[in-house]
Amino acid sequence: YQRRVHGGGAVGLSFYLATTIAAAMYILGAVETINVGFVDLQPIFGSLAAQIVGLLLAVVMSFIVFIGVKVVAMVGPVFLLAVIVGITLMWAGCFSGFAIQEGVIFSMFTDSQLLANLGPGWSPQENMATMYGLFFPSVTGIMAGANRSAALAQPSRSIPIGTIAAITITSLVYILNIFILGSVASREKLINKTSLIVADVAFPHPMVVQIAVLLSTVGAGLQSLTGAPRLLQAIVKDNIFPVFNFLSEDPSREPRKTLLCTVLIVMLAILPGNLDTTTPIVTMFFLLFYMFTNGACLVLCYLRPPHFRPDFRYYSWLTSLLGLVLCLALMFIINKLAALGAIIFATLVYVYIGKKGEDHDWGDGVRDVRLQNVRRTLLTLDGYGPFHFKMWRPNILALIRITCSRSYDDVRVEEAGILGFVEQLKKGRGMNIIGTILLDETQDLDSVEFREAVTNHIQKDLLLPAFIEVVGGKDLSDSASCLVQIAGIGRYQPNLVIMGFPQRWETKQDTRDMFLSTLNTCDRLHKASCIFCPTASYPLAQDQGRLIHLWWKPHGGGLIVLLPLLLSMHKVWRKAKITVFTIVGSTTDSLSVENKVRQLFKELRFKCDVRTVEFGEKFQTFMYPRTMMANEGKKLSEETANARIKGKSLQEAKAERAKEWSKLPSQFGDTDEPEDGPPTAANLDLDTASRLNEVVLAKSGAADLVIFNLPRYNRNADNENFMRYITILTNGFPSFAMVKDGGREVTTSFF
Numbered sequence: 001y002q003r004r005v006h007g008g009g010a011v012g013l014s015f016y017l018a019t020t021i022a023a024a025m026y027i028l029g030a031v032e033t034i035n036v037g038f039v040d041l042q043p044i045f046g047s048l049a050a051q052i053v054g055l056l057l058a059v060v061m062s063f064i065v066f067i068g069v070k071v072v073a074m075v076g077p078v079f080l081l082a083v084i085v086g087i088t089l090m091w092a093g094c095f096s097g098f099a100i101q102e103g104v105i106f107s108m109f110t111d112s113q114l115l116a117n118l119g120p121g122w123s124p125q126e127n128m129a130t131m132y133g134l135f136f137p138s139v140t141g142i143m144a145g146a147n148r149s150a151a152l153a154q155p156s157r158s159i160p161i162g163t164i165a166a167i168t169i170t171s172l173v174y175i176l177n178i179f180i181l182g183s184v185a186s187r188e189k190l191i192n193k194t195s196l197i198v199a200d201v202a203f204p205h206p207m208v209v210q211i212a213v214l215l216s217t218v219g220a221g222l223q224s225l226t227g228a229p230r231l232l233q234a235i236v237k238d239n240i241f242p243v244f245n246f247l248s249e250d251p252s253r254e255p256r257k258t259l260l261c262t263v264l265i266v267m268l269a270i271l272p273g274n275l276d277t278t279t280p281i282v283t284m285f286f287l288l289f290y291m292f293t294n295g296a297c298l299v300l301c302y303l304r305p306p307h308f309r310p311d312f313r314y315y316s317w318l319t320s321l322l323g324l325v326l327c328l329a330l331m332f333i334i335n336k337l338a339a340l341g342a343i344i345f346a347t348l349v350y351v352y353i354g355k356k357g358e359d360h361d362w363g364d365g366v367r368d369v370r371l372q373n374v375r376r377t378l379l380t381l382d383g384y385g386p387f388h389f390k391m392w393r394p395n396i397l398a399l400i401r402i403t404c405s406r407s408y409d410d411v412r413v414e415e416a417g418i419l420g421f422v423e424q425l426k427k428g429r430g431m432n433i434i435g436t437i438l439l440d441e442t443q444d445l446d447s448v449e450f451r452e453a454v455t456n457h458i459q460k461d462l463l464l465p466a467f468i469e470v471v472g473g474k475d476l477s478d479s480a481s482c483l484v485q486i487a488g489i490g491r492y493q494p495n496l497v498i499m500g501f502p503q504r505w506e507t508k509q510d511t512r513d514m515f516l517s518t519l520n521t522c523d524r525l526h527k528a529s530c531i532f533c534p535t536a537s538y539p540l541a542q543d544q545g546r547l548i549h550l551w552w553k554p555h556g557g558g559l560i561v562l563l564p565l566l567l568s569m570h571k572v573w574r575k576a577k578i579t580v581f582t583i584v585g586s587t588t589d590s591l592s593v594e595n596k597v598r599q600l601f602k603e604l605r606f607k608c609d610v611r612t613v614e615f616g617e618k619f620q621t622f623m624y625p626r627t628m629m630a631n632e633g634k635k636l637s638e639e640t641a642n643a644r645i646k647g648k649s650l651q652e653a654k655a656e657r658a659k660e661w662s663k664l665p666s667q668f669g670d671t672d673e674p675e676d677g678p679p680t681a682a683n684l685d686l687d688t689a690s691r692l693n694e695v696v697l698a699k700s701g702a703a704d705l706v707i708f709n710l711p712r713y714n715r716n717a718d719n720e721n722f723m724r725y726i727t728i729l730t731n732g733f734p735s736f737a738m739v740k741d742g743g744r745e746v747t748t749s750f751f
Helices: 006-038 042-067 069-096 114-118 128-139 155-184 206-238 242-247 257-270 275-303 317-334 336-356 365-382 416-424 447-461 476-486 509-524 559-567 590-603 629-645 650-661 664-668 686-700 719-729
Strands: 396-399 402-404 411-413 432-439 467-473 496-499 528-533 547-551 577-584 609-614 705-709 736-740
Touching: 006 042, 006 206, 006 257, 006 275, 006 336, 042 069, 042 206, 042 257, 069 155, 069 206, 114 155, 128 155, 128 275, 128 317, 206 242, 206 257, 242 257, 242 336, 257 275, 275 317, 275 336, 275 365, 317 336, 396 416, 396 476, 402 447, 411 447, 416 432, 416 496, 416 528, 432 447, 432 476, 447 467, 467 476, 476 509, 496 509, 509 528, 509 719, 509 736, 528 559, 547 559, 547 686, 559 705, 559 736, 577 590, 577 686, 590 609, 609 686, 686 705, 686 719
Parallel strands: 396 432, 396 496, 432 467, 496 528, 547 577, 547 705, 577 609, 705 736
Antiparallel strands: 402 411, 528 736
């Protein structure tokens, strides 16, 4: 699975800029060494002496790097030797008192100035933060070993040992220099900018250390100019920044285009001509890089993935967290605006990569964190038992036919209208699962590749937030039943299965069997089912005057009421007019029923028009409305409570309540059930379906969506009669949805 490396790209570019601007800092340091220790550049080049000499030095150093990294590697030991010799001679001068000057340089043994220099004494506009910003680049070489890991025989062993040894040695040198120089020089001498204090105290002559300082700054600059182009070359190779594609070149050769780009950035950083200006910028980018590095280590310590097995054991998530917090805090302590600018820069890079960068299979720590949080949350929810019916929301499993080319680049959804219907129910904020079946006869398609191709098409091309489930098998019915049973995880499973109606069921027995098998499975698992059949003109775009017609049978469940409510929250249906039709028999007081239904929907906070439709004869349980069950149930609860107060036992109160409840349908007219009970697939009358079709078409023929109850189906009855009943009932309908609830969907009349 590939995704864009947002964070890694931001880290890499931050490190590249830090290394590049550090080269400019080292060059300006060399210019300052020349100006202070060798020759005054002001009379020669004027007020722009630092800029001119710095640019010239950058060109010369770039030419050396252009010749090849081997040249830089050859002169590297010379620069290291110069640093060692310079430090040694400076220490020799301090310990021997070779350069003692009255009132300026003192003997560290007989006239130490250490106590006088220990306390703070800031110059104007200087403080701890500015000094830290100047000093921090001196300790930014800790990644040198990691940057050369490819050239190490045992990087897992050499990098920790080398890095710790380097940090220990340099820290000791820095601390010793602080105490030694603080002992031999006055405060005024230490803060002067007219000479190099390390050269003034050196043995046998200041010029020796000045040369060593110059060589060390030039060497550091060469190292930065050597490493930065290769960092940019690696970034360009990964194609995470398409804007840098013009810099692409063969990674096996010396970088040329990226070197030119790096030199241009270095020259821009030299233009201010002030070391005090450039150094804090380098500090910001290095702190940003170290913050990201600590964050990555913190995430790995938290996740403990199997591949995270470092040989170096002396680490902790606490040290990573401390490093992250310190880096962030120091950024704002040094310079608030610069810190904010660096963070905004990294954020913009992150967003840019997310929109334009190429996908890579590099792993994603953030995604793993989310996965672990989801796992813990699901385990916690699973331990609380079944979800309460008042918290019901549609977790949808949509069964859709999807085909794909052998190259997996052409995915076709054969029932796109169902996807549109699922997308319009998104305000229910439930889980969406798109389920499809890959039959064994398609041997040329790999199920894993097929799933990835479908996922990319559904989520990225169609922008539908849904999970994809693919089940393979030899039989459509068994595969669909398996899909309904296994979709989801733990108690977080789909509670509503949406599928289409097989229009050619008479000639395609496998699709008919799958349809009936799915209904049976949903019934056994107490899942709601919705048969959705869109027309070619099904609304997928916002428009005025949309019409939703709901043919309501309350004892069919609460889902049929919830669906238009959820649809009305979507922009396509936001201004739709919802009309509720209730069918009554010819002997029923239709006006009384209409008023009671309207009152009930008012209590449900359901804005709709209510109408009753006479069917013309005594109408049986299949469609008779028990509209007042909710209201009368509330009254009976109160009466039961009053009965207990009057001295009746709980059993007597329950019996009386049950007796009264059984009389509720009589309020709507003569609606007694037939002797053979509710109608099933065995006794569904096709003539009744034809007459119902005429009634619905007369009222809802111009509607954009018709919602009604799915006829009651008995899995042991005549399947062909059931399929024919639906076919006759829905003949000529506009887009329609037939709904059968699962028993836990409710619509409450209270907040």
